[in-house]
Amino acid sequence: MSVKKILIVDDDHLLTRTIDMGLRNRGYEVKVLYSAAAAVKQLIQERPDLIVLDIRLPDCDGWFIPELLRELEMAQGVAVIVMSVLDPDREMIKLNKPYAFIQKPFDMGEFIHLVEKSLATSGK
Amino acid sequence: MARHEVFHTLGLRRKLLASRLLQPFMLFGIGALFVYAFALDDAALLGVPAMTCLLVGSMRGPFTGGNEAEWVRHLEKLLRSERDRLMGILDSLEEGVVIIGQDRVIRFMNPSMTKDFGDGVGIRCHKHLRGLEEPCTGVCKLPDVLRGATERWESRLPDGRIYEIISSPFADADQTPCMLAAFRNVTREKQIEIELMELNQLKSDLLSERTKELEQISKDVAKLKEEKRRIIRFLSVITHDLRAPLSATQSCLWAIMGGYAGAVTDEQKDLLERSTRRIDGLFALIADLLDIPRIEAGQLVNEMEEISFNEVVERSVDSIEGLAKKKNLTLDVDLPAVSPKICGSGRRLQQVVTNLLGNALNYTEEGTILVRATDAEDELRVEVLDSGVGIPPLELPRLFQDFFRGSNVKSDGTGLGLSLSRRIVEAHGGKIWAESPCPEIGRGSKFTFTLPKRAVSSPTAEPGIASDKVRRNQA
Numbered sequence: 001m002s003v004k005k006i007l008i009v010d011d012d013h014l015l016t017r018t019i020d021m022g023l024r025n026r027g028y029e030v031k032v033l034y035s036a037a038a039a040v041k042q043l044i045q046e047r048p049d050l051i052v053l054d055i056r057l058p059d060c061d062g063w064f065i066p067e068l069l070r071e072l073e074m075a076q077g078v079a080v081i082v083m084s085v086l087d088p089d090r091e092m093i094k095l096n097k098p099y100a101f102i103q104k105p106f107d108m109g110e111f112i113h114l115v116e117k118s119l120a121t122s123g124k
Numbered sequence: 125m126a127r128h129e130v131f132h133t134l135g136l137r138r139k140l141l142a143s144r145l146l147q148p149f150m151l152f153g154i155g156a157l158f159v160y161a162f163a164l165d166d167a168a169l170l171g172v173p174a175m176t177c178l179l180v181g182s183m184r185g186p187f188t189g190g191n192e193a194e195w196v197r198h199l200e201k202l203l204r205s206e207r208d209r210l211m212g213i214l215d216s217l218e219e220g221v222v223i224i225g226q227d228r229v230i231r232f233m234n235p236s237m238t239k240d241f242g243d244g245v246g247i248r249c250h251k252h253l254r255g256l257e258e259p260c261t262g263v264c265k266l267p268d269v270l271r272g273a274t275e276r277w278e279s280r281l282p283d284g285r286i287y288e289i290i291s292s293p294f295a296d297a298d299q300t301p302c303m304l305a306a307f308r309n310v311t312r313e314k315q316i317e318i319e320l321m322e323l324n325q326l327k328s329d330l331l332s333e334r335t336k337e338l339e340q341i342s343k344d345v346a347k348l349k350e351e352k353r354r355i356i357r358f359l360s361v362i363t364h365d366l367r368a369p370l371s372a373t374q375s376c377l378w379a380i381m382g383g384y385a386g387a388v389t390d391e392q393k394d395l396l397e398r399s400t401r402r403i404d405g406l407f408a409l410i411a412d413l414l415d416i417p418r419i420e421a422g423q424l425v426n427e428m429e430e431i432s433f434n435e436v437v438e439r440s441v442d443s444i445e446g447l448a449k450k451k452n453l454t455l456d457v458d459l460p461a462v463s464p465k466i467c468g469s470g471r472r473l474q475q476v477v478t479n480l481l482g483n484a485l486n487y488t489e490e491g492t493i494l495v496r497a498t499d500a501e502d503e504l505r506v507e508v509l510d511s512g513v514g515i516p517p518l519e520l521p522r523l524f525q526d527f528f529r530g531s532n533v534k535s536d537g538t539g540l541g542l543s544l545s546r547r548i549v550e551a552h553g554g555k556i557w558a559e560s561p562c563p564e565i566g567r568g569s570k571f572t573f574t575l576p577k578r579a580v581s582s583p584t585a586e587p588g589i590a591s592d593k594v595r596r597n598q599a
Binding site: 012014015017018019021022025056084085086104105106107108109 | 360363364367368369370371372373374375376378379382384385403
C-alpha cells in the first residue's frame with residue numbers, strides 16, 4: 001500500500017508543526033505549506049490524498065482550494081478537511097462540501113481518526 | 125262729481141293707497157328676495173318680484189268693469205291683509221334686514237336686526253353697527269350699491285361676530301335711493317370652518333412630523349444595521365485573532381500530553397494539564413466576552429427556531445451529570461410529559477440551563493440539585509434549585525451583573541455566566557431571577573427563568589452537518 005500524501009495548509013507554524021508531528025508518527029507523508037499560492041502549486045504537482053487547510057490564509061480565503069479542486073475536476077480524488085478557530089460557516093460548507101470541518105483547538109487523537117476516515121472514504 | 129273727477133280722485137286715492145300699502149309689500153318682496161337668495165341661491169332673485177306682479181295683476185281681474193269703490197275697498201282690505209302678513213313675515217325672519225339711506229342713516233330695522241344690534245333707526249350705520257364715528261373706510265359698500273350694484277360680503281365686527289351681508293339698491297317709499305341689506309349671523313359656521321381648517325392643519329403637521337420621524341427611524345435602523353454588521357465583522361476578526369494562537373498552543377499541548385512528541389512523565393503531564401486548563405479558562409473568557417456584544421447586536425434572532433425544550437434541558441443535564449456524580453450530588457430532573465415547543469435558540473438556552481446547573485454544582489457540596497420545567501399556558505418556567513451555601517442577601521441584587529462572583533465560594537468562572545444568561549433570557553422576551561435561601565428547601569438557592577410561548581417568527585433551519593464530521597469547541 002502506497003504512503004498517503006497529506007498537504008497541511010496553515011500559516012500557524014506551531015499548529016502545523018504539531019499536526020506534522022502527529023501525522024508523521026502515523027506514517028503519513030506530510031507536506032506543510034503556509035499560503036494558498038504555495039498550496040495550489042503543490043496540489044497540481046503532487047496530487048495529495050488529503051488537504052487539511054485553514055480557512056484564513058495570509059494570501060486568500062481557504063475556501064479557494066476546494067473551489068479550485070472542483071474546477072480542475074480533482075475533487076473526487078482529494079479529500080479536504082477544513083479547520084478554523086471560528087464556528088463553522090454552514091453556507092460555505094454546504095457549497096464546497098469538504099469531507100469534514102474541525103474546529104481548533106483539537107485533540108490529536110480525534111484529528112488522526114478523522115484523517116484516517118477521510119482517506120478511507122476518498123478511496124485513493 | 126263728474127265721472128272723470130271721480131276717476132281722477134280714485135286715481136289719487138289709488139296712488140296714495142299704493143304708496144302706503146305697497147311699501148311693506150315691497151319691503152317684503154325685497155326682504156324675501158334676500159332671504160331666498162340665502163336659502164335658494166340666486167335663482168330666487170327673479171322669482172319673487174315676478175310672483176308679486178302676478179299677484180297684483182290677478183287681484184284686478186274680477187272687478188274690471190264693476191263698482192270702482194267696491195274694488196278700492198276690496199283692494200284696500202286685500203293690501204292691508206297682505207301688508208300685515210308681509211310685515212309678520214319680515215318680523216319673524218331670522219335674518220336681519222336693514223334699510224340705510226344715502227346719508228348713511230338707518231331707516232328701517234326688522235326685529236332680528238334690532239335684536240342683534242339694538243334699535244338704530246335714525247342713527248348712522250357706521251356708528252350703530254360698528255361703533256365708528258366716521259364711515260367705514262375701505263369696506264363700505266353703500267356708494268357701490270347706490271350706483272346700482274348688488275354686493276355680497278362678509279363682515280367681522282369688533283366683538284368677533286361675523287355676518288354674511290347681501291345688499292342691494294332700494295328706493296324707499298319717498299323714492300329716496302337707499303341700500304337694503306340682509307344680515308345673516310355666520311359666526312358659528314365660520315368658527316367651525318376655522319376649527320376644521322386648524323384641525324386639517326394640525327393633521328397635516330402631524331402627518332408631516334410622523335413622516336419625518338419615520339424617515340429618521342428608517343435612517344437610524346439602516347445605521348444600526350450597518351453598525352451591527354460592523355460589530356459582527358469586528359468580533360469575527362477579534363475572535364479569530366484571540367483564539368488562533370491559543371488554539372495552536374492548546375492543540376500542541378494536547379498532542380504532547382498524548383505522547384505524540386515522545387513519552388511524558390507524570391509530573392510533565394500534570395503541568396501540561398494545568399496549562400491546558402488555564403487555556404480553557406481563557407477560551408471561556410473570550411467566548412463570554414464576545415457573546416455579550418453578539419447578543420446585544422441581536423445576532424441571537426438569527427438562531428431562533430422552533431425547539432423542543434425538554435431536549436435543551438436534557439442536553440444540559442447530560443453535560444454536568446458526570447460532575448454531579450463525582451461530587452456525590454443527587455441531580456433530579458422534572459420535565460413536562462409532553463415536551464413544550466418554544467421559539468428560541470436551542471444553543472443559547474442550553475447555555476443558560478448549563479450555566480445555572482454549573483453554578484448549582486459549584487455552590488453545593490452535598491444534597492440535591494433539581495431542575496424543573498413547568499409548561500404554563502403562555503410561558504415556560506424553568507427552575508434550578510440547590511441545597512448549597514446560598515447567596516449572601518447583599519449580593520443578590522448584583523448577581524446578574526457583568527463579572528460578579530459570589531464571595532462565599534471560590535470559583536474559576538469568568539463572572540459573566542449569569543449576566544450572559546440574563547441577556548439570553550431577555551433576548552427571548554423572558555425574565556430571570558434568583559432567591560436565596562431556596563423557599564422550598566429552606567437553604568441553598570433557587571434560580572428561575574421564564575420564556576414566553578409564541579409563534580416561530582424566523583425559523584432558520586440550517587443544513588445539517590453529520591455530527592461525526594464536526595467537532596465543536598466546548599470551551
